[in-house]
Amino acid sequence: MSIRIDAKELHDLLRLSPPEQNIMLIGKHGIGKSEIITAYYRQKNMRVVPFFLGQMSDPGDLIGLMNKDEQTGRSLFLPPYWWPLANEPIVLFLDELNRARPEILQAVQDLSLNKTLAGKTLPAGSIVIAAVNEGDEYQLTELDPALVSRFNLYEFSPTVEDWLLWANSTGIDERVINFIQKNHEHLDSPDRAADESWLTAGLVKTPDRRAWVKVARFIEYHPALEEIHLKIIAGMVGAAAAAAFRQNLHVVAKVTPEQLLLRFHQHQDKLKTLSLAEFTLLNQQMVFWLNSKKYKPEQADLIRQNLLAYLKFLQKAKQNEAIAHLAGMMQSPKFSQAMGFIAESMELITFMTDYIEGIQV
Secondary structure, eight states: OOEEEOHHHHHHHHHHSOTTSEEEEEEOTTSSHHHHHHHHHHHTTOEEEEEEGGGOSSTHHHHOOEEEOTTTOOEEEOOOTTSOSSOOOEEEEEETGGGSOHHHHHHHHHHHHHSEETTEEOOTTOEEEEEEEOSTTSOOOOOOHHHHTTEEEEEEOOOHHHHHHHHHHTTOOHHHHHHHHHOGGGSSOOOGGGOGGGGGOSOOOOOOHHHHHHHHHHHTTOSSOOHHHHHHHHHHHOHHHHHHHHHHHTOOOSSOHHHHHHSHHHHGGGGGGOOHHHHHHHHHHHHHHHHTTOSOGGGHHHHHHHHHHHHHHHHHTTOHHHHHHHHHHHTSGGGHHHHHHHTTOHHHHHHHHHHHHHHHO
């Protein structure tokens, strides 16, 4: 059984694994494997060379083409187009490994063992990461146990929270973020085992994380969505998800994080009508908002004052579960930016600490 990791743990894995150890990730398509890997190593100024092995019909692109050495008369492989020229370490990302042809897997065997391809050794410090697809929709190649044994094996299973954190930090359209916060079940494809329509295989469009990014990029240019826009969206995420998204567009939030944290006294009366579920959603939106630093530096003190006022309102209204939910989120390492922001206020820290200690007692 493989070890399951989320998005934060994948970052930790990439940071802590030594270059000489290969990594293999198991997961569905469209969940962000390549995006996270590329972004992580780009920050370290390392070039990521991706290969979609399932689409390769010949290993030439991977190992280079054979040529005759005029001096020796012997055959040798010319360096492929992606080979590093400055002897700088690179990251090879071998996607769709379990869809590759046997002759390509043979080249990967040598690469995974000693970082060599056709007799050429990768620069010291180079990293090999493979990804395998999971699911009955793929035509898969059974991997040799000897090949698998050369990789550290992990199942990449990012949470909805992981995606929302990323979406908030990268400027994804708020309408998509708001929808996914309320409708977690539409972020990823449904369980095929529970849906007989999958027996038709292949031509049933369902949502995934990559598709929702496409939706967000599309509607950026359309403040008001009309029937044709929603029909186009259905082609990206499927009819069921598009219909739910359309319905959510007509649901207006009673109070937003910006209103609460920047103008609390103008909007506090709206809090009196919120249910626990609505407080929970508002808490999530506030924490994501703070964690993504969607405020101006000069607004920081005002936001802390208003957040404290919000917590005191919840205490007075005996919304203890809402306070517990917010305190629980703040303790997660995923929201370290938001927690660091709160830590600047001794009043906020004291309130949260006293509340948590009171629950434990």
